[in-house]
Amino acid sequence: xxxxIQSPRHEVTEMGQEVTLRCKPISGHDYLFWYRQTMMRGxxxxxxxxxxxxxxxxxxxxxxxxAKMPNASFSTLKIQPSEPxxxxxxxxxxxxxxxxxxxNTIYFGEGSWLTVV
Amino acid sequence: GESVGLHLPTxxxxxxxxxxxxxxxxxSASDYFIxxxxxxxxxxxxxxxxxxxxxxxxxQRVTVLLNKTVKHLSLQIAATQPxxxxxxxxxxxxxxxxxxxxxxxxxxLTVNP
Numbered sequence: 001x002x003x004x005i006q007s008p009r010h011e012v013t014e015m016g017q018e019v020t021l022r023c024k025p026i027s028g029h030d031y032l033f034w035y036r037q038t039m040m041r042g043x044x045x046x047x048x049x050x051x052x053x054x055x056x057x058x059x060x061x062x063x064x065x066x067a068k069m070p071n072a073s074f075s076t077l078k079i080q081p082s083e084p085x086x087x088x089x090x091x092x093x094x095x096x097x098x099x100x101x102x103x104n105t106i107y108f109g110e111g112s113w114l115t116v117v
Numbered sequence: 118g119e120s121v122g123l124h125l126p127t128x129x130x131x132x133x134x135x136x137x138x139x140x141x142x143x144x145s146a147s148d149y150f151i152x153x154x155x156x157x158x159x160x161x162x163x164x165x166x167x168x169x170x171x172x173x174x175x176x177q178r179v180t181v182l183l184n185k186t187v188k189h190l191s192l193q194i195a196a197t198q199p200x201x202x203x204x205x206x207x208x209x210x211x212x213x214x215x216x217x218x219x220x221x222x223x224x225x226l227t228v229n230p
Binding site: 055 | 161162206216217221222
């Protein structure tokens with residue numbers, strides 16, 4: 001199993017540019033999550049999908065952020081326009097199965113390290 | 118004003134010793150808890166989980182204890198190894214059909230050879 005795959009691993013972009021982060025969840029997982037990690041705020045949930053449908057986007061910071069999941073094997077998180085305060089590590093994660101059953105927990109990708117200058 | 122980042126609690130142990138990492142969770146309705154390990158430059162990695170109807174669960178070299186009375190969770194690592202050095206996070210699920218996880222601040226574990 002390849003695990004959750006994210007790209008790019010590292011990105012440096014200029015303020016005002018559009019940033020697109022990509023995620024391929026583990027095959028068969030029906031939940032997909034986008035988290036952001038910063039030193040200031042730790043790990044925060046931005047949005048999650050179930051069967052490709054956004055369920056809760058209350059963690060999305062503002063309208064500059066958007067996420068899509070066009071099919072079960074692909075999701076994007078887009079920031080437009082990007083700002084320096086968006087610099088963070090963005091993690092995608094996925095899960096399947098019954099909540100609370102060992103092993104059916106959330107599995108994280110290696111993250112996309114974003115720097116906006 | 119000056120920005121203040123998260124100041125992680127730290128735990129430093131000698132190789133071979135047992136480690137205990139503590140976590141206070143916030144929501145008395147939380148019914149599922151997970152410990153994650155995050156090594157530098159990597160994503161959080163699942164270690165062990167426990168449901169609220171249990172007070173103890175054991176894995177390979179790890180034990181999680183849950184005290185719902187005081188909303189406290191602990192992770193015990195037996196015979197700590199240098200490869201255990203990482204940041205450890207506890208996470209709680211608020212219960213019901215809510216599939217969110219709320220993460221704690223994390224504890225930095227350093228294992229000295």
